[in-house]
Amino acid sequence: MKPSRLVIAIPYLWLAVLFLAPFFIVLKMSLSDLAVSIPPYTPQLDLSGGWQAVKEYWAALDFENYTWLADDPLYLNAFKSSFVIAAISTLITLSVAYPIAYALACSPQRWRALLVMLVILPFWTSFLIRVYAWIGILKTEGLLNQFLLSVGVIAEPLTILNTNTAVYIGIVYSYLPFMILPIYAALEKMDWSLIEAAEDLGSSRLSAFWLVTFPLSLPGVIAGCFLVFIPAMGEFVIPDLLGGSGTLMIGKTLWVEFFSNRDWPVASAVAVVLLVLLIVPIVLFQRQQQKLSEAGQ
Amino acid sequence: MNNRFSWFNATSIALGFAFLYIPILILVIFSFNESKLVTVWGGFSTKWYSALLENEAFLDAAWVTLRVAVVTATVATVLGTMAALVLVRAGRFKGRTLFTGMVYAPLVMPEVITGLSLLLLFIAIGMDRGIVTIMLAHITFAMCFATVVISSRLVSFDRSLEEAAEDLGASKLDAFMSVTLPIIAPAIVAAWLLTFTLSLDDLVIASFASGPGATTLPMKIYSSVRLGVTPEINALSTILISVVALGVILASLAGKRAEISRSET
Numbered sequence: 305m306k307p308s309r310l311v312i313a314i315p316y317l318w319l320a321v322l323f324l325a326p327f328f329i330v331l332k333m334s335l336s337d338l339a340v341s342i343p344p345y346t347p348q349l350d351l352s353g354g355w356q357a358v359k360e361y362w363a364a365l366d367f368e369n370y371t372w373l374a375d376d377p378l379y380l381n382a383f384k385s386s387f388v389i390a391a392i393s394t395l396i397t398l399s400v401a402y403p404i405a406y407a408l409a410c411s412p413q414r415w416r417a418l419l420v421m422l423v424i425l426p427f428w429t430s431f432l433i434r435v436y437a438w439i440g441i442l443k444t445e446g447l448l449n450q451f452l453l454s455v456g457v458i459a460e461p462l463t464i465l466n467t468n469t470a471v472y473i474g475i476v477y478s479y480l481p482f483m484i485l486p487i488y489a490a491l492e493k494m495d496w497s498l499i500e501a502a503e504d505l506g507s508s509r510l511s512a513f514w515l516v517t518f519p520l521s522l523p524g525v526i527a528g529c530f531l532v533f534i535p536a537m538g539e540f541v542i543p544d545l546l547g548g549s550g551t552l553m554i555g556k557t558l559w560v561e562f563f564s565n566r567d568w569p570v571a572s573a574v575a576v577v578l579l580v581l582l583i584v585p586i587v588l589f590q591r592q593q594q595k596l597s598e599a600g601q
Numbered sequence: 602m603n604n605r606f607s608w609f610n611a612t613s614i615a616l617g618f619a620f621l622y623i624p625i626l627i628l629v630i631f632s633f634n635e636s637k638l639v640t641v642w643g644g645f646s647t648k649w650y651s652a653l654l655e656n657e658a659f660l661d662a663a664w665v666t667l668r669v670a671v672v673t674a675t676v677a678t679v680l681g682t683m684a685a686l687v688l689v690r691a692g693r694f695k696g697r698t699l700f701t702g703m704v705y706a707p708l709v710m711p712e713v714i715t716g717l718s719l720l721l722l723f724i725a726i727g728m729d730r731g732i733v734t735i736m737l738a739h740i741t742f743a744m745c746f747a748t749v750v751i752s753s754r755l756v757s758f759d760r761s762l763e764e765a766a767e768d769l770g771a772s773k774l775d776a777f778m779s780v781t782l783p784i785i786a787p788a789i790v791a792a793w794l795l796t797f798t799l800s801l802d803d804l805v806i807a808s809f810a811s812g813p814g815a816t817t818l819p820m821k822i823y824s825s826v827r828l829g830v831t832p833e834i835n836a837l838s839t840i841l842i843s844v845v846a847l848g849v850i851l852a853s854l855a856g857k858r859a860e861i862s863r864s865e866t
Contacts, residue, residue, distance in 0.1 A: 307686045312694065315684035315744070319703040322741040326718030329725050343724055404617035407610035419614065421853055426621050428795075428845050430802045432819050433838040436826055437624040440631065443830075446640050447627060480621065530709065538711020540805055545826060555713045562717060563808075572721070575714045582711070590705040 327579075334572035335365035345568050369573035379574065382552040383581070389468065389543075389553060390536040393475035397532050398525065400476060401483035405524075406517075408484070409491035420488065427481040435474055435545050442470050442546070466548030474542040479535070483528035490524030491517070523596070530589040534582055554578055625842060632835035649836040659837065662821040665732060666801060669817060673739040674797035680740065681747025681792055682785075688748065689755045707745040715742055716809030723810065730812030738810035739803060743796035750795060754788030794852055798845060 339346035347364035373379045408419055426434065441447045442465040449461040464470050494517065502512040540555035547553070554574065561571040632650075636643025653659060684704055691697070707715060719738045723730055758781065766776040782789075804819040811817065818837075825834055 307683070307691050311683050312687050312691060312700075315680050315687065315748075316696070316700055316703075318680055318741070318744070319684075319700070322719065322722070322737060323703055323707060323715075324699075326722040329721045330714075330718045333721055400617070400620075403609075403613035407606070407613040407617075410606045410610050411614070412606060417853075421849070422618060423621070425846060425849060426625065428798050428849050429625065429842045430819065430838070430845075432802065432804050432822055432826075433628070433841060434624065436822070436830070436834065436838065437628040439826070439830055440640050441624060441627065443640065450640070477620070477624070480617075484617075534709040535711060538713050540713050541823075555711055558713045558717065559805075568721070571717060575717050578711065579714055582709075586706055586709055587702075589709055590702060593705055594701060 330572045330575050332365070333569055334369055334576045335367065336569045336572075337364075337366075337368065338567050338569050343568070344566055369569050370577075372570065373573055373577060378552075379554075379557065382554045382557045383577070385552045386537050386554040387581075389471060389475070389551075390533050390539075393472050393479075393536055394529050394533040396472060397476045397479055397483045398529060401480055401528065402487060402525075404480075405484045405487035405491060405521075408488045409494070420485075423481050423484050423488075431478060432541060434478060435541055438470070438474055438477065438546060439465060442473070465546065466551075468547065468551055470546035470548075471543050471551055471553075474546045475532075475536050475539065478542065479532040482531040486527040486531065487521055487524040490521045494520050523592070527589070527592060527596075530585055530592075534585055534589065537582060538578055628835055629839045629842065632832060632839040634832055634835075637832065649832040650840075653833055653836050653840075656833070658816075659818070659821060662816050662818045665815050666818040669732060669735050669739060669807075670797050670800040672736050673743050673800040674793045676736075677740045677743035677747050677796040678751075678789060678793045680744040681796070682751050682789060684744065684748040685752035685755050688752050704745050704748050707742045708749065710742075712803075712805035713809075716806040719806070720809040730810065730815075732811075732815040734810045734812070735807050735815060735817065738806050739800045742806065743799050746799060747792035747796050750792040751785060751788045754785045758784055790852065794848060798848075801841075801845075 333345065336345040336347065338344060347361050404423070408416065408423070411419055439446075443449070444461050444463060444465065446465070448464070449458075452458045453461065464473075498516050498520075499512050502516050503509065507515065538555040538558075539553060540559050543551045543553040543556045544559070547556075555578075558571050558574045558578070561567050561574060631640070631642075633645050633647060634641075634643055635646040635648070684700075687700065688704065716738070719734075719741070720730075723734050723737075728734060762784075763776045763780050766780045767773065771779065802819060803817075804823050807817045808820055808823075811820070818841075822834060822837065825831065
């Protein structure tokens with residue numbers, strides 16, 4: 305049964321109005337100027353003024369906010385440091401997740417469903433709460449320092465909360481299931497007799513892993529990296545609650561521009577630039593997903 | 602293959618689960634702390650739970666959040682089912698690429714961008730912000746997750762079953778309702794639960810989409826956490842975690858039972 309036109313039209317229109325159209329509004333807003341008025345920007349289109357008003361409206365839009373972003377090192381640094389933090393945390397997440405995903409794929413069949421559910425379970429519990437849980441652990445007088453001091457590993461409490469280290473821990477912790485699951489899905493489908501064949505032909509366990517297992521798990525690794533890197537780039541909650549004043553991340557900058565400075569045009573320009581930077585990875589991710597779902601058919 | 606499960610694997614799993622669960626465990630333990638400090642143990646007490654039940658602001662926010670989550674999950678699952686049918690079965694049609702893009706993009710879109718763009722839309726069309734705008738915003742991003750969950754089940758669905766029903770005289774709608782829907786039902790339940798928790802959890806998009814009248818639980822938690830860490834938040838978190846854990850365990854048990862009964866018949 306092919307879906308009827310109506311079944312196509314309803315979700316299509318919903319996404320067009322509530323997902324696509326808003327981007328054009330953001331784009332337009334990024335070309336406006338900040339003004340002391342309600343709503344706080346100018347120009348505002350007044351259709352009663354006729355064609356003349358529309359022309360004036362167009363003339364008033366400009367790229368001033370973008371030159372502002374390019375000139376102010378604050379924004380440039382925020383973009384750069386978001387990229388670095390997202391990239392490093394993606395790599396750490398990958399190196400933590402891979403052994404776990406591999407172990408899940410090797411685990412006895414009868415435990416597997418339970419183990420996979422235990423990986424997913426934390427993902428269902430609130431993101432905010434999981435980030436909050438780390439505050440009590442990482443604080444100067446927190447549990448990690450209490451533990452390390454009592455064991456005698458350190459003599460002075462470490463300052464971890466409100467540093468970039470805490471942000472890395474928060475991102476790795478929050479996004480770990482996103483990395484484990486696609487890698488596990490790729491490894492689970494793997495034909496293990498290939499490894500046996502490689503070993504029979506004289507390859508060591510390690511080289512069999514690098515030459516056979518790892519390349520076969522690559523689609524999962526790539527999907528996992530996208531699923532961690534892209535949201536981490538625009539992350540707000542983690543740098544806000546765990547990071548310090550020195551932690552510059554673009555999601556937080558956008559939030560501050562919008563809610564604290566009430567500068568909607570600059571916040572919109574930040575959003576547009578972030579989106580442009582992320583379009584390449586997002587399109588690549590979408591292509592990969594589409595290929596996978598077509599392969600599934 | 603079982604012989605592949607080595608000590609190295611067992612250690613990876615143990616360490617991985619310790620990392621995933623110890624922070625949550627600590628949070629739960631300290632919700633029963635007598636002391637006001639969340640890092641020093643002062644004896645067992647449930648006083649933070651009773652304090653929570655008397656906190657009007659939290660209760661109001663919980664009620665708002667619950668209403669938003671139920672409406673979001675229901676509408677997003679219906680829209681997601683439609684979108685999944687389109688993705689899996691519509692073949693090529695004009696605008697398919699755009700549609701696929703619109704379904705997958707919100708999955709990875711940074712929340713600050715989704716939130717900001719929706720807020721500007723609501724302002725542009727002159728809509729008063731409140732509980733309705735939070736619902737609209739949540740449905741929009743949640744339906745994409747529902748689509749992915751349902752389409753993965755739909756892909757493996759044997760279409761000849763539906764054709765058989767139609768050959769036997771069922772109308773298209775009948776065939777869908779009595780053949781397809783029961784088979785994809787586990788995915789629909791999973792999608793409902795997933796979108797429900799996504800809505801329950803969301804802070805960023807709700808903060809942009811809400812107005813002065815509507816505060817959700819995550820917004821309330823966020824503003825209290827900014828003021829300082831309190832055992833009351835631990836107690837609230839413990840309740841939320843237990844509800845979600847219970848739901849997930851029940852859902853997976855129900856799924857297992859359905860599978861067993863199907864394999865028996």
